[in-house]
Amino acid sequence: MNTSTKMLNPPQIAEMLGVGVAKVHGWIESGELTAINVATTSGGRPRWAIEPDEFERFKRSRSSTSTPKPAKRYRQPAGVIEFYK
Incomplete structure (x- = not known):
């Protein structure tokens, strides 16, 4: 963990992504x-901290990159010969 970077918490990430805090906890x-x-005590309620680099990796992994659709191939009817193309 890099101590010079400011850690993020689940409510901050939820606000940045426009989701609920429960959704962030689910991802964790x-x-x-x-x-x-x-958290200062073990066995209690966890206090999560997320490194900014990890958050950027998470965003990249969830970004949608659409793949181009393949060109439609039209089948020529059987027995038809096209002379002029």
């Missing part, structure tokens, strides 16, 4: 978003 629990538990 599923392992999609890597977070560090910075």
Whole structure:
């Protein structure tokens, strides 16, 4: 962990992405978003901190890049010969 960077918390990430805090917690629990538990006591409620670099990686992994559709291929009817193309 780089101590010179400011860590993000789930409410900040939820606000940036326009989702609920529960959704961010779900990403953390599923392992999609890597977070560090910075709670002072073990066994209690976790306090999650996310590095900005990890947040950028997460955003890149979830961005949608549309693939171009393949060109439609038209089948020529059987028995038809085209002389002029």
